[in-house]
Amino acid sequence: MRRILAIVLILCLATGPARPASQSVVLVVRADSPVTEMDSVTVRKLFLGLPVLVNGKLLHPLRNRSDPLLDEIFFQQLVAMSQPSYDRQILIGVNRQGWLRPAEYNSEASVLAALAADPSAVSFMWQRDVGHNSGIRVVRVLWSE
Amino acid sequence: MERIVNSLRVRLIGVVLVILAALVPPLYLGVSAIVREGYAERFVNSLRAYSRLIADELEALDESDFDRHAVGVLDSAVLSGQVVFAEIRDGSRTLHSSIATPSVNAPPRDDFHFGDQGDKTYFITHTVNRADHSVALRLGFDEVPTREQIAAAERRVLLAMAAFVATSIAVAVWLSWVIARPMVRLQEAAQRVASGDTHAQLDVGSSIREVQEFNYHLEHMRRELVGANEHLSREIREREVSEQKRLDLERRLLHRERIATIGTLAGGVAHEFNNIMTPILLYSQLALEEAPADSALARDLVRVIAAAHRARSLVTRILTFSRVMDSQQPSVFPLRVPVEEALALLREIVPTNIEIVLAAPEEPLSVLGDASLVHQVVINLCTNAYEAMRGSGGRLAVTLAAVENPDEPHLRAGLYHVLQVSDTGHGMDQTVLAHIFEPFFTTREVGEGTGLGLSVVHGIVSSLGGVITVRSAVGSGTTFSVYLPAAAAAATPATAASVEA
DSSP states (O other): OHHHHHHHHHHHHHTSSOOOSSOEEEEEEETTOSOOOOOHHHHHHHHTTOOOEETTEEOEEEEEOSSHHHHHHIIIIISOSOHHHHHHHHHHIIIIIOOOOOEEESSHHHHHHHHHHOTTEEEEEEHHHHTTOTTEEEEEEEEEO | OHHHHTSHHHHHHHHHHHHHHHHHHHHHHHHHHHHHHHHHHHHHHHHHHHHHHHHHHHHTSOSTTHHHHHHHHHHHHHHTSSEEEEEEEETTEEEEOSSSOTTOOOOSSOOOSTTGGGSSEEEEEEEEEOSSSEEEEEEEEEOHHHHHHHHHHHHHHHHHHHHHHHHHHHHHHHHHHHHHHHHHHHHHHHHHHHTTOTTOOOOOOOSOHHHHHHHHHHHHHHHHHHHHHHHHHHHHHHHHHHHHHHHHHHHHHHHHHHHHHHHHHHHHHHHHHHHHHHHHHHHHHHHHHHSOTTSHHHHHHHHHHHHHHHHHHHHHHHHHHTTOSOOOOOEEEETHHHHHHHHHHHHHHSOTTEEEEEEOOSSOOEEEEOHHHHHHHHHHHHHHHHHHHTTTOEEEEEEEEEEESOSOTTSOSSEEEEEEEEEOSOOOOHHHHTTTTSTTOOOSOTTTOOSOHHHHHHHHHHHTTOEEEEEEETTTEEEEEEEEEBGGGTTSOOOOEEEEO
16 A cells, blocks of 8 residues: 555656756745755754844745645754654644744745745755746755755 | 244344444445555654754755765664665765665655555655755655554554454343343233233243333233123123023923913813713713612713713813812911821732832921812822832832022022922933923823823912922933922912923
8 A cells, every 4th residue: 555655746746847857855945035055954953933133134935835845854854853843843732832833835936936935935946946036035955866 | 934034133133233334334434444554754854853854964064074974864764663775865976874775776856655656665855965966865764564553553453453343242242132032922922912911911020110010011911801801701601691591591492382272272172071070970970879789780871970080080080180179268288297198098008029218307387378289299209219119129208308599590588398209210312301390291001191280280380389390310210209389379370390300
């Protein structure tokens, strides 16, 4: 049963949108954002809802949910936990600590629009989708295949 | 087979089995899925955090002597126990853990779920940012221990399910037994009632309230039915007795009407015959007076006159039977007097091998009527008794007694004086008994009896307001009982005769 599910998942992934043989997920901000670098621990803090300040300004995490694989990479690479654990941590942080839940966007365009509108916003996306967009800047590579 | 399938116990157990068969498999699959997901989630959560720590540690390493330290970190990861593959790719250069399992080959893609790609190893890649470039940390975590844990947990779930099924079946069997037992006992009791044992209690005893109430109502119904049944049976018996009495009375009425008809006919004939006899006697006596004495004519006339007297006597007895005989004025007399007179006369003519016994109380036992008629009754009854014992001898017992409310169906309640004549003769059968009070019925040879004795007795007893009964059996003798109203109660006439054998 598990094997069949795995094969189906592989087939689904295989029949999904065509991707380049080598692809990367990158952390992005608006071009004029004060964020210049960010280590993996800070990235995790940010997307777990902990308040992260840069130059006295609170950063706003934007969770990109435009692609299922991107969602999986988010859990595995950015926050380094399973989805149920992440959901649990977010609930605990929001309800007990008063942290903010990261905003979620279901399309690449909406993520780009949100980044363009907020200099404190931090998000992630496929490297290829960044392209030659001069409005956003890559802070670091999160995952490469 | 159908009887077994339709039984309450089998059905109850069958329902439980069907429910278990419908619920247990999906329950087992659901619980197993939850177990698998729980273990997988814990595994994935753990390895993601651990691999992230390794990546962070590599990211924090100095550029100087990076390779040596990086291999140390990879070895440390492998030594943790779960990591079976560890390498760092830096462009075309690759660093491997010195102690990782060499047989493990990393697939080109990462795994994102437990069990992905079916290789029993979860591969994950982290990008480690260095000062001027990034390298890829690739780790492989062994899924086998978690799979074994999942399998063990599934076995425990299976055992728990088996225990649940076994317990459920045991409880179902016990419950079916508890529920069905009073029903079975009730059924057995109902069968006993149906087979005629209407007093079999339907009280089977049960701790179940519904069964108790059901039981109570059934027992109530049984008692009502038994009561109704007994009431109906009693009514049927009473009706049967009434019908028998009606038939008996009808038979006696017919018998009496027949006797009355014969009596009327005989009375009419006797009356006419009496009228004819009067001139015969008159002219015979006149002729005898005129005939020479000691002549043959005189002797013949004497015989004619004697025969005429016998004929008149016969006519008189017929008239007595038919109650046309002139009766004397009734008077109260002691019953013992005419009885003793009759017995005194009988003792003169009865042979000595026949013992005559009189048993009478001291009190007078007075009755209202004509004493000479009672005298005639005794003579007739005792003559019949003597005839029954002629030759063989025996005992002729005459008993007088007073009886209060005698157990005779034809008598009204009251005080009666009973004259009882018993012999030890040959007795009579049913056929004879049925006709003994009819006129001209006789069992004697032709010329020996007229057949009027008992019919005359019957007529006399009836005229005195009494009843005559007879009990007889062949070889056991005969007993006639004459019930005469005691003097105070003699005004209300009773009726007829009764015959018993």
